[in-house]
Amino acid sequence: MASTSSERPVRVRLVEAAARLLSREGPQALTARRLANEVGASTMALYTHFGGMPELVRAVVDEGFARLAAHMAAVPRTADPVADLGSLALAYRANALANPHLYGVMLGGAPLGRYRVPPAELIEGRRNDSDTFGVLVEATKRAMADGRFRSGDPAVVSAQLWSAIHGFVMLELAGHLAGEPDVETVLTPLLATIAAGLGDDPEATARSVAAVRSHLRAEAGAGAPREAGGRAVAVDGP
Amino acid sequence: MASTSSERPVRVRLVEAAARLLSREGPQALTARRLANEVGASTMALYTHFGGMPELVRAVVDEGFARLAAHMAAVPRTADPVADLGSLALAYRANALANPHLYGVMLGGAPLGRYRVPPAELIEGRRNDSDTFGVLVEATKRAMADGRFRSGDPAVVSAQLWSAIHGFVMLELAGHLAGEPDVETVLTPLLATIAAGLGDDPEATARSVAAVRSHLRAEAGAGAPREAGGRAVAVDGP
């Protein structure tokens, strides 16, 4: 009661507690009674402020999309659009690894409790803010304008890139790549393969991928990757 | 009791009912009481035969992997290994679309109820039978032996291909590609891009992709895709 008391409104404290529980203990910890205890209130608070568990999950997912978009928008744009695409892929992965449960609900189509976010709302949430997908499209456009990629529909090419990145991250999260290799043996070669297939000069691709790899190693060396560069998507609170 | 009575043992009837419920009504329909009603028994049957809900889910997942492997092993091997890889991708997708909930549990890392299959068991299940991933590796080896793909570690290249296919399917299932294009505008171009990036001659790639597309259209024209060619992964019963 008093331990968690602060001036922040109950509504945002509920969302924060939900994100924290989801991040630290997984979906099964996200119960109405647990949530109420966490913010020092009764379960009724959940229903007066949100209407029910589904709406609270929706709020957490929206928060997750906003943070993912912010994290990807924070990736610097260099003179090398192909390297930028690689950096975006790594940012995408870092977010997923920082909060796998939320990622599963946002982009993996996973239900949370007995509630599953409808696809239409997922897409709408994804298009808000600076739009995760839009950043990919923009970098793809630059790669085409620079003559790195063959001309084509940037949205279609971005969808291909997104499929590849997303698939790698999902397999990695599900553990299907364990024992077998990791980012440097699957993801970056995959990006190189796709870049080459899209028309990029092999030597230019090699330079871009090397740049991405050096960024990755620099971040990994600087500390825990999920902490470096801005908190990722986890809503862990201070 | 009499309506579902047959000589089949209760154990397999429980697994079948679970797969049917999961396929037709989704995860929230998969409850112990519902399952018991479905086979005309009490909930105790579940515990005497399986020990609990998690073990039953495990049995359904094993069944799903077996059917997926059988479905992919049924893809014919032609003289064109790149086209074969495309056909495998389409078979993979057809299975996922035929039973999206089961696919999410098997390969999407989605929890079922309050139970989530441990990654280690997923991988073990995947390696059984003819091993879904092994079929991919085998086709990749042939593509390398035929000079279509540059030489390299087939397992690593297969992991890249799997990531791409899996990512497309997950995004498609989650609805993130809706409005935007479909198999023919994202998946087959993605496979063509990767083949080209792996060293395949562009014209050879075009021929292989055209062959895959014609197969796809032939199947789509022959009837519902999920019915053509052997029941897919759904355990729908007669």
Add this chain to the structure above:
DNA sequence: TGTGCGATATAACGCTGTTATGGCAAGCAC
């Protein structure tokens, strides 16, 4: 003809999301 043992039905426990009820405190009309 017992006899033992596995499978099952019944009922309960603690948990879940949800809601009906009642009280409490703040804001506003007069």
Add this chain to the structure above:
DNA sequence: GTGCTTGCCATAACAGCGTTATATCGCACA
């Protein structure tokens, strides 16, 4: 200041969930 309305919250309840303890049934075997 008094009375009323309105919104927020605590309490307690309800149906449903997975699970389990107990008792009963039925069948194989000595």
